[in-house]
Amino acid sequence: MTGMRKRVTIAFSSIVCLLFLSGLLSLVELNRVSRGAGDVLAASRRNVELAKEMLDAAHEQNVALIHLTVLGEESYVDECRRAMGALEQVLMTAREEAFDPSFLDSLSFATIEMKVMVDRYLARRLEKPTMQVDSLAGEEFPVDSLGVDSLLMKAAIEAAEKNDEEDSVRWYTEEYEAVYLRLTAAVKAYMTSTQSSLAPRTEQIKRSAYRAVTPVLISLLVMIAVLMMFYYFMTIYCVNPIVRMNRSLGEYLSFRVPFAVKEECKDELLELKEKIETLIVQSRHK
Amino acid sequence: MRIDVVLRYVGQVMMFIAVFMLLSAGISYLSGMDSAFYPLLLSALLTALLGVFPQIFVEKKAQLSNKEGFGVVVGSWMVACIVGMFPYLMWGGEFSFINAWFESVSGFTTTGATILNDIEVLPRGLLFWRMSTSWIGGMGVVMFALVILPSMGRSKMMLSNVEMSTLAKENFHYRTQMIVQILMVVYLGLTILSTLMFKVAGMNWFDALCHSMSSASTCGFSTKNASLAFYNSPMIEAVMIVTIIVAGIHFGLIYATVTGKRGNIFRSEVTRVYLALFALASLLIAISIYSADLYPTFGQALRHAMFQVASLITTSGFATADTNTWTSFAIILLIFVSMICACSGSTTGGIKIDRLVLSAKMMKARMKQQRHPNAVIRVKLDGVIQENDTLHAVTVFIVAYMMLILIGSLIGALCGLDLMTAFSGAVACVGNVGPGFGEVGSMDNFASMPAVMKGVDALLMLFGRLEIFGLIQFFFMKWWN
Numbered sequence: 151m152t153g154m155r156k157r158v159t160i161a162f163s164s165i166v167c168l169l170f171l172s173g174l175l176s177l178v179e180l181n182r183v184s185r186g187a188g189d190v191l192a193a194s195r196r197n198v199e200l201a202k203e204m205l206d207a208a209h210e211q212n213v214a215l216i217h218l219t220v221l222g223e224e225s226y227v228d229e230c231r232r233a234m235g236a237l238e239q240v241l242m243t244a245r246e247e248a249f250d251p252s253f254l255d256s257l258s259f260a261t262i263e264m265k266v267m268v269d270r271y272l273a274r275r276l277e278k279p280t281m282q283v284d285s286l287a288g289e290e291f292p293v294d295s296l297g298v299d300s301l302l303m304k305a306a307i308e309a310a311e312k313n314d315e316e317d318s319v320r321w322y323t324e325e326y327e328a329v330y331l332r333l334t335a336a337v338k339a340y341m342t343s344t345q346s347s348l349a350p351r352t353e354q355i356k357r358s359a360y361r362a363v364t365p366v367l368i369s370l371l372v373m374i375a376v377l378m379m380f381y382y383f384m385t386i387y388c389v390n391p392i393v394r395m396n397r398s399l400g401e402y403l404s405f406r407v408p409f410a411v412k413e414e415c416k417d418e419l420l421e422l423k424e425k426i427e428t429l430i431v432q433s434r435h436k
Numbered sequence: 437m438r439i440d441v442v443l444r445y446v447g448q449v450m451m452f453i454a455v456f457m458l459l460s461a462g463i464s465y466l467s468g469m470d471s472a473f474y475p476l477l478l479s480a481l482l483t484a485l486l487g488v489f490p491q492i493f494v495e496k497k498a499q500l501s502n503k504e505g506f507g508v509v510v511g512s513w514m515v516a517c518i519v520g521m522f523p524y525l526m527w528g529g530e531f532s533f534i535n536a537w538f539e540s541v542s543g544f545t546t547t548g549a550t551i552l553n554d555i556e557v558l559p560r561g562l563l564f565w566r567m568s569t570s571w572i573g574g575m576g577v578v579m580f581a582l583v584i585l586p587s588m589g590r591s592k593m594m595l596s597n598v599e600m601s602t603l604a605k606e607n608f609h610y611r612t613q614m615i616v617q618i619l620m621v622v623y624l625g626l627t628i629l630s631t632l633m634f635k636v637a638g639m640n641w642f643d644a645l646c647h648s649m650s651s652a653s654t655c656g657f658s659t660k661n662a663s664l665a666f667y668n669s670p671m672i673e674a675v676m677i678v679t680i681i682v683a684g685i686h687f688g689l690i691y692a693t694v695t696g697k698r699g700n701i702f703r704s705e706v707t708r709v710y711l712a713l714f715a716l717a718s719l720l721i722a723i724s725i726y727s728a729d730l731y732p733t734f735g736q737a738l739r740h741a742m743f744q745v746a747s748l749i750t751t752s753g754f755a756t757a758d759t760n761t762w763t764s765f766a767i768i769l770l771i772f773v774s775m776i777c778a779c780s781g782s783t784t785g786g787i788k789i790d791r792l793v794l795s796a797k798m799m800k801a802r803m804k805q806q807r808h809p810n811a812v813i814r815v816k817l818d819g820v821i822q823e824n825d826t827l828h829a830v831t832v833f834i835v836a837y838m839m840l841i842l843i844g845s846l847i848g849a850l851c852g853l854d855l856m857t858a859f860s861g862a863v864a865c866v867g868n869v870g871p872g873f874g875e876v877g878s879m880d881n882f883a884s885m886p887a888v889m890k891g892v893d894a895l896l897m898l899f900g901r902l903e904i905f906g907l908i909q910f911f912f913m914k915w916w917n
Contacts, residue, residue, distance in 0.1 A: 157492050157493055160492050161489065161492050161493070164485055164488070164489065164492075167485075168482070168485055171478070171481065175474075175478065360528045364525050364526050364528070365475070365478055365526050368478075368479075368482065368522055368525060368526065369478075369482060372482045372485065372486055375486060376485065376486065376489055379443065379489050379490060380489070382439070382440070383440065383490075383492075383493040383494075386440060387493055416495070
């Protein structure tokens, strides 16, 4: 490799390439870190939202069932079904969006368990009065004969209602409440497990952050080493010979001390040195 | 000293190392672009750039001075260990700064000690790089440069003079160019042959290649957490014993034997002592551990004893058993063989059998001299009279070696390590053996060591690899005349 310009250009280009490379690398890694952090934050937020929606739906259904079972307000049947539907819908959405759907298994089980139980209860509840009325009307106590034996009829209906009310409360406290608690516990477990499932992703981000910083640091150290080498080579191959030549030329001009440069010269500097020597020889001959 | 010239040759070595990094990146790419691909690729680029830079300015030189030769060799080792850290550091995981330094030095010095608790978690590219460091180190960073870079011309002689131990150099009786060729032929041949044998014995191609690189360089790195014990295969263990025992013999003698020359393995006094020591130590340890009821049959005891002795005498450090549970007699004998190690002119570290034989002969000569004060007694090795300088160097080396072990043990004790861990750790590091006993036993690693101790151990490995004085001289180069 000859030519000072060529050497300096190549050296300078390699430094620029190194700079570009380390910059590019850190940019890529930082992008990955930023994307990863954004994903984790979004997943965490969405997880909390879904869990809140599930708990809201479960709560609404619970309230509707209290109205239905304890207070006997039949108008809450639809509300109860709507809340159950909402819970199922949120669960489906959560399953679609989940990183790991296995976290939703226990929640799905609790939801199905509750749905089956509530559906059965509602079906029984809707069927019961009809059956009672039908049984009263069709056989011994026809509906149109209510006025005929109203007292017996009233007593029978009151007894049936009382039994039904007692059944409902018992069903709520003994059967439903346990399933409801299981469901809410499953929702909470879903929330915590999904949050903890974000830990490996956070760890990955930490690793990416490390990987974003380390190559840049190493590139920086290499660059410092390269720059020091560049400085060293420029000093010994360019600066020192020029300084020496200048000094020697000055000494020759002032005191006629023979021109001599001990430093190793190459390329254009060698030519320059030789030309100066030729010039001195020529000036001596004149 | 012409620093620019030293930089040029160190740069050439770095370019060579960069080629291996690229090769590892290739393995990483073939393994489905595993997580080591970018760290390896970037490390290769940075190392190549560092290596290329001096070539831009410095022209090749015909001759190097002794001082410059020393500078190139020691500088190459140091720089190789530094750039060897790059892939580890960039990959992350268990590799903190000090851990990466330890692992890199351990690889290049072929010590084989590790700080990794879980080796199997490393991607293939990084595993291959780990093995590459040991393979490059096995032959000596500079010896590779001598083969690969023919542009160095007459400088070769100067470099190999410094790189190879004096004893090894004297025993070759060939020109430097020839020595380099012999080394390469034997080393490459051993690696290829052992790869095939490991494959036949039941390993997959990747593991076979990695273990052959590690065994030919007598390093002891494995791709498995349980080392060779993972395979629990007598066939694989037999292949390993043969490979490392051969790798512990003088490469010139192996070459001579293969090419049918006179001065072969069977005529070498040193090799005979080496093989006898291996056989005797194996037998004694087998009897000891069988008597202690550690193994149900004598065959099993002999199998494990042979493997561990071969592993430690050749400074490999592979393991098939937890030697911490063995008898005190067996442990002391294993420590002894890991201090003596194998022959000079091989890839092993330690004091070396040659020096042991010469020391024994010097003691014998000394006793003879006391009986016959006026007699002129010469010490011979393989029929060659040894100069007083050589004998003096042997004595000084052994004393320095022991002092280094003592210093290492003292620092270990100062760091809170127990006596066995501190002492055997120092022996393992100075001799480039790898595993010791206690907390750094054959089934343990150096992960639990304090960071200071890891740094000290890495330094001990470098001292051991550069035959102690190489590194010491480097620090006093300024005062050389």
